[in-house]
Amino acid sequence: MFIGYARVSTDDQNLNLQRDALLSAGCTKIYEDRLSGVKVARPGLQQALSVARSGDVLVIWRLDRLGRSLKDLIQTMETLEERGIELHSLSESITTTTSGGRLIFHLFGALAEFERNLIKERTSAGLKAARARGRKGGRPKALEPNKRKLAVKLYKEGQHTISEICQMMGISKPTLYSYVAEASLT
Structure with missing residues (x-):
C-alpha cells in the first residue's frame, strides 16, 4: 500500500501541490x-508510521518534507528500514525499493556520520584550546567566594x-546545596 505524507511549515502555506x-x-x-x-x-507522520506495515511504501513529495536535518532524515529512514517500510521521494526520484535508492540513503548516512564526527572534533579542540587559556566552561557562580562561605556557614x-x-542570599535551593557540597569537598 502507498501511504502519503505531506508537510508544510506554517498555516499560511498550502498542501495542494503535495496532495496532488x-x-x-x-x-x-x-x-x-x-x-x-x-x-x-x-502527529501526521506518527499516524502514517502507525498505519504503515512491512511491505508498504511511505511516499513523500520531497526529502525535506520528511525531516529538516540530515540527521533527522537518517533516523526516520532507520525506523522505516527496521519495520520493513520502503520510502519513495517523488521530487528527487529516490526510492528505497531499489538497490540504487538504498545506496543513496546509505551514502547520506555515511556523510551525516562524518559531519557529526567533524563537529565533535572541532568542539573538543575548541574546549581544549579554551582550557589552555585558563577558561572554564559552565555557568558563573551566583555568589562571590566570601558570600558562598557565609551561605554554607548559615x-x-x-x-x-x-x-x-536562599532568600537572604538571593539564590535557589539547588544553588545552596551545590555550595554546601562544594564546601564539603575542600
Whole structure:
C-alpha cells in the first residue's frame, strides 16, 4: 500500500501541490502536518508510521518534507528500514525499493556520520584550546567566594531554614546545596 505524507511549515502555506502529487503517485491514504520540521512531534507522520506495515511504501513529495536535518532524515529512514517500510521521494526520484535508492540513503548516512564526527572534533579542540587559556566552561557562580562561605556557614549553623538562607542570599535551593557540597569537598 502507498501511504502519503505531506508537510508544510506554517498555516499560511498550502498542501495542494503535495496532495496532488501524492494522489498521482497512487497513495490511498495521505497524512498531513502543518508545522515546522524542526518540531520532533509530528502527529501526521506518527499516524502514517502507525498505519504503515512491512511491505508498504511511505511516499513523500520531497526529502525535506520528511525531516529538516540530515540527521533527522537518517533516523526516520532507520525506523522505516527496521519495520520493513520502503520510502519513495517523488521530487528527487529516490526510492528505497531499489538497490540504487538504498545506496543513496546509505551514502547520506555515511556523510551525516562524518559531519557529526567533524563537529565533535572541532568542539573538543575548541574546549581544549579554551582550557589552555585558563577558561572554564559552565555557568558563573551566583555568589562571590566570601558570600558562598557565609551561605554554607548559615546552613551548617542550622538557625535559619533553607528558604530563609536562599532568600537572604538571593539564590535557589539547588544553588545552596551545590555550595554546601562544594564546601564539603575542600
